Amino acid sequence: MSQSPKIEGIRDDVVLHEKTLEEAIFYNGPDMKYFYDEQGRLVRWNKKFQDVTGYSFKELSKMSLMDWYKGDEKNNRAVMDCIIRAGVEGFADIEAELQRNDGTILPIYFNAFTLYLDGHKYLACRIIDITERMKREKEIFYLSYHDQLTGLYNRRFYEEELKRLRTERNFPMSIVMGDVNGLKFINDSFGHHTGDELLKKVAEVIRDCCRSDDIIARLGGDEFVIILPKTDAMVAEKIIKRINNLSLAQKVGFLDVSISFGYATESSKEEKIEDILKNAENNMYNKKLFEGPVMKVKTIKAIINTLYKKNKEEEQHSHKVSKLCEKMGEALGxxxxxxxxxxxxxxxxxxxxxxxxxxxxxxxxxxxxxELREIKSHCEIGYRMLNTANNMSDMAKYVLYHHERWDGLGYPKGLKGLEIPIASRIISIADAYDSMITERSNRKALSLETAIKELQRNAGHQFDRELVTLFITKILG
Incomplete structure (x- = not known):
């Protein structure tokens, strides 16, 4: 065995054996490598090739050129064409599939080239496992056309499909626009996590009610769209009704699922798609004008019922405060x-x-x-809940400020004196009084006399002095 010539960058005292080095590189490399002779017999391969294919040394030594490419005829033909080109042109490559000994399929990058050694011609092949690369490509492709939250198609895919599907064979074609009722209300009240759960539930309901050829997409926010090929107005209405009926039976926690839908039907390509989409959207918004406020009122009732189920003391307290506030309003004329x-x-x-x-x-x-900060946040949470509902914006402000103090030391805004709405000042007194005279799990109830003394002691500090006087004389007698 001849020694290798001097190589720049290697110490003079290191003797490299070319054959040993080449063998190590070939045998232990990260890619699969193997050689065929002129008779198409497998004559040499590396460890990676044997490990991945799952064949023994004895089995491999008996294999010929095309023993690898079993099963898919199209795949086999493509690989064979690649090998022929390598024999003619010297090099060729292709992406194909390799069937292993256990029958599983491996996606591969395959290249082949011819080489000559001692007057003999060989076909050298190299295989790279591209499973991870293909997985990443699929993920990228999926993300480019799908909404990450719901798994439905996204706006990009919808717009491309709308163009593709506008052919005579798909007419009549109906476009359904959907908008989730109360999403902003729920996001503001319970956080975006609950809103996201609602959107996922809506996607699930729509998916369950549509057909396999229908295109369902989330356009963004609370907007959804459905393309219904070969669907007239009557069938579109049936599908919408099916979705609405199923949504009535669904809940996210204690919250109802409500979607407003509008649709329009395109009968021929002569019609402008812009007009079809505009009509569908207008019909949807007309429905939402009625259904949206109803949904918010229903949700507020559901919230109150849920609060009362969680805490019976709170239910009794709220009803008593409500009665005291009513009496104060009457006493004030x-x-x-x-x-x-x-x-x-x-x-x-x-x-x-x-x-x-x-x-x-x-x-x-x-x-x-x-924990104290979280307790105090109930004023702002209540405000956000009520502020989005029709005709409740004033009440939302009263709720927001009902823990403000006359001396400005309250929360959440630190208002003082007449800056605090009179309704909030009344609630503050009624709330404090009922809390004092009601026994709770962590403290005993105060007597009527003691509670009155506490109100008087805090008049001009925590409470409006005039309202405290009115409350004691007119309401408590």
């Missing part, structure tokens, strides 16, 4: 509308507590700083 509003807001003043964990709400010991 307010209008019937204002009295009814006070009565309603007294019932809703703690609605934000539904978003607070029961373990904090019912804790008997001292609250940590974070």
């Amino acid at each position: 307010l209008s019937e509308h204002a009295v009814n509003e006070l009565k309603e807001v007294g019932l809703l003043h703690n609605i934000g507590k539904v978003a607070i964990h029961e373990s904090i709400y019912n804790k008997t010991g001292n609250l940590t700083e974070n």
